[in-house]
Amino acid sequence: MKWKMVRVIAFVTVLFCSGSIIASVTVRDDLNNLIELAGPAERIVSLAPDITEVLFHIGAGAGLVGVDEYSDYPPEAKQIIRVNNHAAANYELILALQPDLVIAWHSGNGDKMISRIRELGMPIFVVEVRKMDDIPSLYRRFGELVGNQKQAETISTEFVQRLEGLRALYSTRPQVKTFYQIWHEPLITLNAEHIVSDVIRLCGGINIFADAIPLVPYVNMESIVAADPQVIIVGSSEEKMPHWLDTWQQWEGISAVINEQIYLVPADLMQRRSMRILDGAELLCGHLEQARQLLHPERRD
Amino acid sequence: MELRPVSAPLLIWILALLLPAVLLLSMTLGTVDISVAEALEATANALLGNAVPEQIYTILFDIRLSRILLAIFIGAMLASTGAVMQGLFRNPLADPSLIGVSGGASVGASVMIVMAAGLIETGLLVGLSLVAMGAFAGGLAATLLVYRLATSGIGTSVTTMLLVGIAIGALAGALNSLLGYFSDNDMLRQISLWQMGNLSGANWTKVAIMALVAGSLLVLFPRDSEALNALLLGESEARHLGIDVQRVKRRLIMLTALGVSVSVALAGMVGFVGLIIPHLVRLVIGPDHRWLIPSSALAGAILLLVADSLARVLVIPAELPTGILTALLGAPFFIALLLQQRRKV
Helix, strand or coil: CHHHHHHHHHHHHHHHHHHHHHHCEEEECCCCCEEEECCCCCCEEECCHHHHHHHHHCCCHHHEEEEECCCCCCHHHHHCCEEECCCCECHHHHHHCCCCEEEEEHHHHHHHHHHHHHHCCCCEEEECCCCHHHHHHHHHHHHHHHCCHHHHHHHHHHHHHHHHHHHHHHCCCCCEEEEEECECCCEECCCCCCHHHHHHHHCCEEECCCCCCCCCCEECHHHHHHHCCCEEEEEECCCCCCHHHHHHHHCCCCHHHHCCCEEEEEHHHHHCCCCCHHHHHHHHHHHHHHHHHHHCHHHCC | CCCCCCCHHHHHHHHHHHHHHHHHHHHCCCCCCCCHHHHHHHHHHHHHCCCCCHHHHHHHHHHHHHHHHHHHHHHHHHHHHHHHHHHHCCCCCCCCCCCCHHHHHHHHHHHHHHHCHHHHHHCHHHHHHHHHHHHHHHHHHHHHHHHHHHEECCEECHHHHHHHHHHHHHHHHHHHHHHHHHCCHHHHHHHHHHHHCCCCCCCHHHHHHHHHHHHHHHHHHHHHHHHHHHHCCCHHHHHHCCCCHHHHHHHHHHHHHHHHHHHHHHHCCCCCHHHHHHHHHHHHHCCCHHHHHHHHHHHHHHHHHHHHHHHHHCCCCECCCHHHHHHHHHHHHHHHHHHHHHHHC
16 A cells, blocks of 8 residues: 555656656747746747748747737737837836746847846747748747647748748849838938848848948938939838838939839838748849849840 | 147148048958059039949048038037037036937937837838937926936036936836836837947938038037137136026037937937047047037047947948047047046146
8 A cells, every 4th residue: 555655656657757847948039049948838928020920920929928019010910018128128027927938139239238137037049030941940940939839830840831932933043132211210221230221132132222331321321322223122110101201212223213113111020030021022022123124124024 | 727738720731631531441351352542533513413333422522422421410419419518507417318309309209219110111211201300309397307407596506417417317217117017029129229320321302411410400509609618617707707507508418409309319329429529529629619619520520430430340341330439539538538638637
C-alpha cells in the first residue's frame, strides 16, 4: 500500500515535470537574445502596430492585453488598452496588465523603452525587420511564442509563395527609377535600409535615394530633379489623393510628372511589416509596371 | 572714442559686396554640378530671353534662387529684429526667441495645423496663409502678454520681460509637445517642421511674402535708430531727450512680432541668427543703431545663406536642418571674437 502511494507520487511527479518540459518555449529574438517562457504566452503586450497585426493573423489576437497607440488593424485591435506611443510608454500600466510576454520593435520603440521593460523584470522579445525575407521567420517565431505553430507555418508558407511569385514576375524586368515620398514639406523619403526599398527592389524598381545616409532622409527638390524619377509613389495615410500632390505639376522636367506616373499607396500597406505588406507590394509592382510599359512600349504584353 | 579696426561704412561696403558673391557661389552648389561660368551664362541668357536648357533653368532659378532669396530675407529680418530688440531692452540676451515671439508663433502655427487640418489640405495658398495667420496671432499674443506683464506705471522692466519671455517660451514648448501628443502622424510631421526650421519648402509665393515683410521692416526700423541710440543711455534719459519711449517700444515690438511670426510660418524657427549677428556687428563697429541695423541685416542674410547652402550640400542627396548649421558656424566665430575683445582690454 505504502509503496503503491510512492509509486503514484513518483509517476505524477515525472508526468508533471515532463509536461512542463514539453510546454516550455525558447525562441531567439532579433537582438540575438534567447527568450525562454514557461509555456506559450497567454497575456501579451505589443508595442508596435506591425506586431499586433502579425499576432492577430496567427490567431493570437485574443491574447493581447495591451497594444501601442497606433495599432488599428484589424479593427478589433482598437478595443485593446493603449500602453505606449512614439514618445513614451506607461510602464505602470504595462506592469499592472501582468503580461507573460512583451514584444517590441527595436528601431521603433528604442533601447530606452526596451531596457526599462527588461529592468522591470518582464520577458521582452525584440524584433527588427528590414527585409521582406525576414517576415516569414517573424510569423514562425511568433507562432512558437504563442503556441500556434501550425497556423503561423501556413501563413508563412503562403507569404513565401506570394513573395516569390512577385519576385519571379517583376524583379528582373527593366529597372524603373522610383521616388517614394512620405511627406511633401519637408520632402521626406526612405533609404535602402528600409523595407519599402526592399519592396521597390522586388518590383524591379530602383530607389533614387537608396544611398542617402539616414534611414528616413530629408531631401530637396534639386536632388529629385537631378535623379529624374520615372515613377513617384506617395505613401500616404489618406485614402484619397492628398491635395498637395498638385504641387508636383510645377516640376515639368521630371519624367514621372511628364508621364503622369504619380501614384498613391496606403502607407499602412507599405510600411507595416506583416502579411499586408504583400498587398502593398502588389499595388506597387502594378504601378511600376505601368510606368515601365510607358518607357518600354515594346514589352507590352 | 575707441579706435575700431573697421569703420561702419566700410563694413557695410564689405558686407554688401560679399552678399552677391555668396549668392553666386550658392547658386553653383547643389546635387547637380553647375559651374560659376555655366551659372553666369544661364543667368545672362535667361535675362536676355535666350533659351536655357530646361533642367538647368529649373534647378538654378526655380529651386536654388528661390531658396537663396528666402534665406537672405529671413536672415536679414531675424538679425535686424535681434539688433532692435537688444537695443530696445538694453539687454544682450534679448532675442525674438527669448522674449517669447517665436514660441508663441510656433504654438499658433501648430494649433492651426491641428484645428484646421482639413482646410489646410484644400489649397496651398489658403493653407499657408492660415498657418501664417495662426503664427502671427500666436506671436503677437505672446509678445503682448510678455509686454503687458512687464509694464507698470514706471515703464517696462527688462528683467521681468525676459523672465516672462522665458516662461512663455517654456509654456509654448510644452503646448507644442502636447499638441504633438494628440496629433496624427501627418500633423506631427508638419508641427516638427515648424519647430526645426527648414528652408527646403521655398517657392516664389513665400519669397514674395517674406520680401514684403523684410523690406517693410528694413525701411521702418531705421526711423527709430536715433531713439534706440538715446535709449542706450537709459529710459528716463531718453524721455528727457524728448522721445516718446512707450510709443517707440510699442511700434518696434509690433514690427518684430510681425516679422518673426511670418518667418516662423514660412520656414519654422531658425534660431541663433537674431541673437548672435547683432553682437558680432556691435563688436566690430560699435552700438550706433544707424549702422548696426543695416549691417546686421546684411550679415544675417550672409550667415543664413551660408548655413543653408551647407545644409543643402553636406549630406547629398539628403539634407541637414538649417538651424544646426547656423549654430555650428556662428558660435565658434562669436567665441573667437569675444576672446579677441578680452585680450584687448
